[in-house]
Amino acid sequence: MRVGVKRKTDFLYLFGMGFLALLVLLAVFGPTVRNVMVKPADQPNFYSVYDPVGVPHLEPGGKYILGTDEQGRDVFSRLAAGARVSLTVGLIVEVIALSVGVLVGVLGVYAPKWFSMILMRFTDGMFAFPDILLAVLIIGTMPPRKEGGLIGKLLPVIVALSVTSWPSIARLVKGQVATLKDREFVIGAKASGASTFYLVTRHILPQLTGILLAVSMIDIAGTILAESTLSFLGIGVQPPEASWGSMINSARQDMSSHPVALVWPCVVLSLTVFSLNFVGDGLRAAFDPKGK
Amino acid sequence: MRLVKAILLRLLFGAFSLVFISFVTFVAGEFSPGDPATILGGEKASIETVQQIRHNLGLDQPWPTRYCRYVGHAVQGDFGVSYYSTHEPVKDILKRTVPMTVKFASQAIVLASAIGIFFGAIAAVYQRRFADSAILTLSTLGVTTPNFVLAPILVYIFCQRLDQLPNSWATTLVAPEFYYFILPVTILAARPAALITRLTRASMIDTLDQEFIRTATAKGVPRGRLLFRHALRNAILPVITTIGTSFGFLLTGSFVLERYFLMPGLGSTVIEAIQQIDMPVVQAGVLVTGAMFIFLNLIVDILLPILDPRIRESQI
Numbered sequence: 001m002r003v004g005v006k007r008k009t010d011f012l013y014l015f016g017m018g019f020l021a022l023l024v025l026l027a028v029f030g031p032t033v034r035n036v037m038v039k040p041a042d043q044p045n046f047y048s049v050y051d052p053v054g055v056p057h058l059e060p061g062g063k064y065i066l067g068t069d070e071q072g073r074d075v076f077s078r079l080a081a082g083a084r085v086s087l088t089v090g091l092i093v094e095v096i097a098l099s100v101g102v103l104v105g106v107l108g109v110y111a112p113k114w115f116s117m118i119l120m121r122f123t124d125g126m127f128a129f130p131d132i133l134l135a136v137l138i139i140g141t142m143p144p145r146k147e148g149g150l151i152g153k154l155l156p157v158i159v160a161l162s163v164t165s166w167p168s169i170a171r172l173v174k175g176q177v178a179t180l181k182d183r184e185f186v187i188g189a190k191a192s193g194a195s196t197f198y199l200v201t202r203h204i205l206p207q208l209t210g211i212l213l214a215v216s217m218i219d220i221a222g223t224i225l226a227e228s229t230l231s232f233l234g235i236g237v238q239p240p241e242a243s244w245g246s247m248i249n250s251a252r253q254d255m256s257s258h259p260v261a262l263v264w265p266c267v268v269l270s271l272t273v274f275s276l277n278f279v280g281d282g283l284r285a286a287f288d289p290k291g292k
Numbered sequence: 293m294r295l296v297k298a299i300l301l302r303l304l305f306g307a308f309s310l311v312f313i314s315f316v317t318f319v320a321g322e323f324s325p326g327d328p329a330t331i332l333g334g335e336k337a338s339i340e341t342v343q344q345i346r347h348n349l350g351l352d353q354p355w356p357t358r359y360c361r362y363v364g365h366a367v368q369g370d371f372g373v374s375y376y377s378t379h380e381p382v383k384d385i386l387k388r389t390v391p392m393t394v395k396f397a398s399q400a401i402v403l404a405s406a407i408g409i410f411f412g413a414i415a416a417v418y419q420r421r422f423a424d425s426a427i428l429t430l431s432t433l434g435v436t437t438p439n440f441v442l443a444p445i446l447v448y449i450f451c452q453r454l455d456q457l458p459n460s461w462a463t464t465l466v467a468p469e470f471y472y473f474i475l476p477v478t479i480l481a482a483r484p485a486a487l488i489t490r491l492t493r494a495s496m497i498d499t500l501d502q503e504f505i506r507t508a509t510a511k512g513v514p515r516g517r518l519l520f521r522h523a524l525r526n527a528i529l530p531v532i533t534t535i536g537t538s539f540g541f542l543l544t545g546s547f548v549l550e551r552y553f554l555m556p557g558l559g560s561t562v563i564e565a566i567q568q569i570d571m572p573v574v575q576a577g578v579l580v581t582g583a584m585f586i587f588l589n590l591i592v593d594i595l596l597p598i599l600d601p602r603i604r605e606s607q608i
Binding site for chain 1: 305308309312313316317320323324325432436437438440441443444445447448452539543544547548551552562563565566567569571574575578581582585586589
């Protein structure tokens with residue numbers, strides 16, 4: 001795949017890809033590797049994301065590269081754990097949103113008239129709701145979890161954000177499928193006896209992979225932002241689990257004395273959101289036939 | 293006649309949306325943890341008292357009856373009482389907090405529209421030149437920077453370094469309210485301003501390409517008059533729709549910024565209510581803000597074909 005027509009887009013796309021690759025490495029290996037690095041010899045159950053390593057508010061530099069937070073925990077460990085949380089939520093939500101969105105979008109065109117009417121009116125109804133309100137409402141019905149694995153703890157956030165993110169994909173897919181349906185190659189395949197299922201899975205959906213990939217990147221950015229917002233408000237990822245949003249919230253309370261602690265989560269979160277948007281724009285430019 | 297039909301259809305969809313969100317908030321109440329009767333009865337209530345409260349609240353009825361009851365009460369402005377300590381009626385909580393949020397959001401949208409339309413028009417006029425790329429870069433930053441990242445930066449500059457603006461509503465106000473609004477409103481306006489800038493730019497570029505502009509130029513209409521009277525007036529119409537949908541972003545932002553600046557508005561109240569599992573307040577907050585969102589978009593959608601004959605034509 002060749003990407004981009006303009007040099008500027010190319011540069012931003014490559015920058016975004018590079019940053020995201022680093023971020024994935026950080027999320028997968030960061031917390032574990034870091035734990036081994038800073039673990040005190042006398043505490044076998046020590047986990048550097050949850051447990052304090054030393055004095056609160058250590059300046060960056062030295063053994064704890066980015067210093068320590070208000071509870072004396074290693075900031076680098078927590079940033080890495082936050083990356084794990086953000087990427088996990090972003091990916092799972094996007095997979096769910098894509099599955100539901102594509103299914104609803106295709107059914108919106110090919111299902112019997114009455115059924116597609118109901119589906120599309122329901123999708124419209126979802127747009128009548130500002131996303132954050134629905135997310136807040138869903139989280140209100142699910143008490144925060146402190147047990148279970150990472151995904152168990154993230155469940156309320158994942159459910160809330162999945163419910164709010166499929167409608168835009170459904171709308172996009174429905175529009176695309178409705179135009180593709182009348183193109184010659186589809187009519188031709190249909191005339192030679194292809195079933196609707198075959199038409200959709202072999203002829204129509206492959207046409208959409210490019211645009212869906214591009215849109216997914218931008219949606220994941222939105223999801224990560226929404227997760228941080230909920231965690232910032234204290235209703236997302238619960239402590240002691242680390243999230244960039246909750247790190248920003250606790251760091252800002254000591255802003256007058258220790259402004260530096262606020263910089264790390266803000267920079268990483270912003271760069272992640274920028275990178276995903278750059279990559280999404282780059283992919284869109286690459287797949288858009290008008291751009292070439 | 294067809295315009296009337298279009299408006300009626302839109303009204304119908306508005307009503308449908310209201311029913312939809314009232315049903316969703318009702319269902320959320322059904323699934324929320326905790327039994328209202330037990331919570332309202334207090335810790336020492338006997339089983340009979342709890343049964344009595346349950347009967348009084350109509351909780352022993354089947355769910356369709358309860359839903360109708362819920363909607364009936366909501367229409368009259370009765371959202372029950374808060375589960376938390378004082379059992380304050382939710383209606384009073386709304387009366388106390390909604391004006392603050394409405395004031396906050398409307399100031400932000402006015403500021404965002406002014407900035408967005410102005411800079412969007414400038415970017416379009418100086419297309420592909422320095423001013424344009426500078427404005428586009430800034431607007432990309434504005435769209436992607438979360439407001440809880442922007443807030444500490446501005447608070448650091450204006451409150452801590454320059455010591456010019458107050459950084460929270462926590463203490464009794466010592467200056468006119470206006471000063472307390474400056475920072476939150478600016479931060480809240482950033483994202484919608486960036487979106488409106490991009491949209492105005494795109495719309496203005498389209499308009500400047502059209503034949504009536506070429507005719508006006510050939511006729512010798514002065515440049516300023518051409519840009520503002522002829523082009524911008526036409527370009528601005530699609531922007532109005534965005535102003536309606538921006539209200540969604542404003543809500544997200546007001547949740548965050550009311551918490552950040554400790555403003556006594558609806559957003560911070562709803563978040564607190566979630567943390568205390570105070571479902572009636574959450575339901576009412578969501579229902580009221582959702583209804584405001586629906587009404588605003590309804591007004592915009594009805595106003596637009598009346599303002600813009602082209603849309604009227606396309607609907608017919």
